[in-house]
Amino acid sequence: MNSRRDRWAELTGGQDGEAYARRFAQLAESGHDVHGEAAFCDALVTPGARILDAGCGTGRVAIRLAELGHRCTGVDVDRSMLAVARRETPTQEWIHADLAHLDGLGLEPGFDLALAAGNVVPLLAPGTEPAVVRQLAAVLRPGGLLVTGMGLDAEHLPLPEPTVTLPEFDHWCAEAGLTLRQRCATWSGEPYRPGGGYAVSVHARPTA
Numbered sequence: 001m002n003s004r005r006d007r008w009a010e011l012t013g014g015q016d017g018e019a020y021a022r023r024f025a026q027l028a029e030s031g032h033d034v035h036g037e038a039a040f041c042d043a044l045v046t047p048g049a050r051i052l053d054a055g056c057g058t059g060r061v062a063i064r065l066a067e068l069g070h071r072c073t074g075v076d077v078d079r080s081m082l083a084v085a086r087r088e089t090p091t092q093e094w095i096h097a098d099l100a101h102l103d104g105l106g107l108e109p110g111f112d113l114a115l116a117a118g119n120v121v122p123l124l125a126p127g128t129e130p131a132v133v134r135q136l137a138a139v140l141r142p143g144g145l146l147v148t149g150m151g152l153d154a155e156h157l158p159l160p161e162p163t164v165t166l167p168e169f170d171h172w173c174a175e176a177g178l179t180l181r182q183r184c185a186t187w188s189g190e191p192y193r194p195g196g197g198y199a200v201s202v203h204a205r206p207t208a
């Protein structure tokens with residue numbers, strides 16, 4: 001299914017699901033806010049929005065968004081991550097698939113928002129990034145939003161060096177017909193400043 005191996009699979013061997021879930025459980029127990037991504041997205045949409053969690057992993061963000069009343073579909077290529085999501089909320093929709101081939105899934109288009117949180121974009125298989133952005137743009141309704149969070153330096157990535165620059169990413173989005181609406185430095189909404197090591201970007205599909 002994943003013809004070119006994604007960087008997350010290279011990093012973890014596809015076995016990180018339980019450990020990943022434990023890391024976030026520990027963060028939550030120690031008082032960290034682990035719901036920043038969900039709160040950020042919730043503020044961008046109307047109640048009951050249709051949301052695609054692209055690279056949903058253990059489902060931590062999609063589960064929170066569903067608790068907030070949204071209709072979420074999670075897609076991920078890592079079975080160990082999806083196993084956690086399915087165990088946590090068996091009633092939610094979790095799909096094992098490669099984001100580069102979303103069009104083969106027969107998903108109903110018209111999502112209000114597609115989210116790629118937790119460094120999904122920098123962790124894609126090298127060279128597949130433009131195709132994934134195109135696939136995500138294609139499932140959005142007119143006016144729908146693509147929300148991404150990504151590290152731009154080693155300090156903000158589980159990788160030795162960055163794999164994506166913002167100009168590159170904005171170019172892939174523009175090619176897919178998306179325009180940049182908002183860029184923040186954190187999920188709490190602090191403004192992004194050039195040279196910052198992390199960016200939360202909101203790109204929009206035109207309404208017309």
Ligand SMILES: C[S@@+](CC[C@H](N)C(=O)[O-])C[C@H]1O[C@@H](n2cnc3c(N)ncnc32)[C@H](O)[C@@H]1O
Nearest residue numbers: 006008055056057076077078098099117118124
């Ligand atoms: C660091 S995890 C983030 C998981 C989740 N979004 C979160 O914030 O907790 C990155 C995820 O991207 C997924 N991923 C990477 N490339 C993918 C692809 N081509 N198709 C689907 N999922 C992919 C990985 O399997 C992994 O679960």
